[in-house]
Every structure is written in C-alpha cells, then in structure tokens.
Amino acid sequence: MPRRACADEFNAIDKPSVIELNHSLISSTTSHSVRAPEIEVPSMTFVVTEACIKCKLTDCVEVxxxxxxxxxxNFLVIDPDECIDCTLCEPECPVEAIYSEDELPAGQEQYLQLNEDLSRDWPVITEMKDPPDDADEWREVKDKLQYLER
Ligand code: SF4
Ligand code: SF4
Structure with a gap:
C-alpha cells in the first residue's frame, strides 16, 4: 500500500474508541491477579559424620x-527437620565431619538416619564447649562408630 494511503487510513480510524478498547483490555487483565504455580522444593539437610565421634569440638554450633x-x-548431630541448608556450619568443623546429605562420602550414608534418630533424644546445643581432653588423639582414627555413646 502506498505510504500516503496508509496514513490516510490511519487518520480515518476513530482513535478515542481505540484508546478505550486498549484501556478496557488492560483493565480486564489487571483486575485479576495471576498466581505463580506453587513449586515444592525438597529440603536438604547437613549431616554430622563419623569424624566428630570423640572429637566433639563444637565449633559448628554457634554459627x-x-x-x-x-x-x-561424645558426638553431635543435626536435626534434619530444622536444618535450613544454609551451609554455614560445614567450613567451621576442624575435622571435616559435616556434609550435605547429597555429598556424603562413601561409607558415611548411615549417618543421615543416625542424625535424625539421635536428634530426637539429645538436647539442643547452641554454645561452644571445651573439647574432650583426648580429642586430638581421635582426630585421625577411622571406624569410630563402635565408640559412639548414646
Ligand atoms: S565442629 Fe565438627 S567435630 Fe566439632 S562438634 Fe561440630 S561436627 Fe563435631
Ligand atoms: S548451620 Fe545451616 S546447614 Fe548447618 S545445621 Fe545449621 S541450618 Fe543446617
């Protein structure tokens, strides 16, 4: 269509009615709130593993x-129902006993259930304490589950 004819056609349109139409369209779309679908994100927990047994240095609890x-x-555990997956405790542990549940080292998987079970019975700890006198002697010892006191 020639440019001039196109301009003539545009000028012939009843503009107020176009504006009213647009306004009513906008009103009709904004008068109803649109809700984003609710997505359930599975919560993760951190887990205290074997290295903590008999070390119990408690650096982790205050963060x-x-x-x-x-x-x-002689051991600490994390309540999986309370953990918000913030990651703050993991770098605090001097013996690298704390892992995210999806990064548990081989052989440490059972500590996920152990943390859940023992956190039901043991009291909450929020302040650091002095470690056991012999904590350093147990740092490098493996297979310490047999020494876990309940
Ligand atoms: S800092 Fe590590 S070793 Fe110390 S109590 Fe916490 S998890 Fe156990
Ligand atoms: S510090 Fe964060 S990641 Fe660690 S146990 Fe507490 S909530 Fe969970």
Whole structure:
C-alpha cells in the first residue's frame, strides 16, 4: 500500500474508541491477579559424620541460625527437620565431619538416619564447649562408630 494511503487510513480510524478498547483490555487483565504455580522444593539437610565421634569440638554450633545441633555424650548431630541448608556450619568443623546429605562420602550414608534418630533424644546445643581432653588423639582414627555413646 502506498505510504500516503496508509496514513490516510490511519487518520480515518476513530482513535478515542481505540484508546478505550486498549484501556478496557488492560483493565480486564489487571483486575485479576495471576498466581505463580506453587513449586515444592525438597529440603536438604547437613549431616554430622563419623569424624566428630570423640572429637566433639563444637565449633559448628554457634554459627547455626536455627539451633539444630543436638549434643550426645561424645558426638553431635543435626536435626534434619530444622536444618535450613544454609551451609554455614560445614567450613567451621576442624575435622571435616559435616556434609550435605547429597555429598556424603562413601561409607558415611548411615549417618543421615543416625542424625535424625539421635536428634530426637539429645538436647539442643547452641554454645561452644571445651573439647574432650583426648580429642586430638581421635582426630585421625577411622571406624569410630563402635565408640559412639548414646
Ligand atoms: S565442629 Fe565438627 S567435630 Fe566439632 S562438634 Fe561440630 S561436627 Fe563435631
Ligand atoms: S546447614 Fe545451616 S541450618 Fe543446617 S545445621 Fe548447618 S548451620 Fe545449621
């Protein structure tokens, strides 16, 4: 279509009615709130593993924003229902005993259930304590599950 004819056609349009039409369209779309679908994100937990047994240095407990560490006689555990997966405790542990549940080293998988079970019975700990006198002697020892006191 020639440019001039196109301009003439545009000028012939009843512009107020076009504006009204647009306004009513906008009103009709904004008068109803549109909800994003709710997506359920599975929550992850961190897990205390074998290296903590008999070390129990408690460096980890003070950084936890939701107080989910529980203390037993010679081991700490994390309550999986309370852990918010913030990762703050993991680098605090001097013996690298804390892992995300999806990064548990081979042979440490059973500690996921152990943390859940023992956190039901043991009290919450939120402040650091002095470690056991012989904590350093146990740092490098493997297969310490047999020494876990409940
Ligand atoms: S810092 Fe590590 S070794 Fe110490 S109590 Fe926490 S998990 Fe156990
Ligand atoms: S990951 Fe965060 S919330 Fe979970 S135990 Fe560690 S510090 Fe607490």
């Amino acid at each position: 936890c924003p939701v107080d989910c560490f529980h203390e037993g006689p």
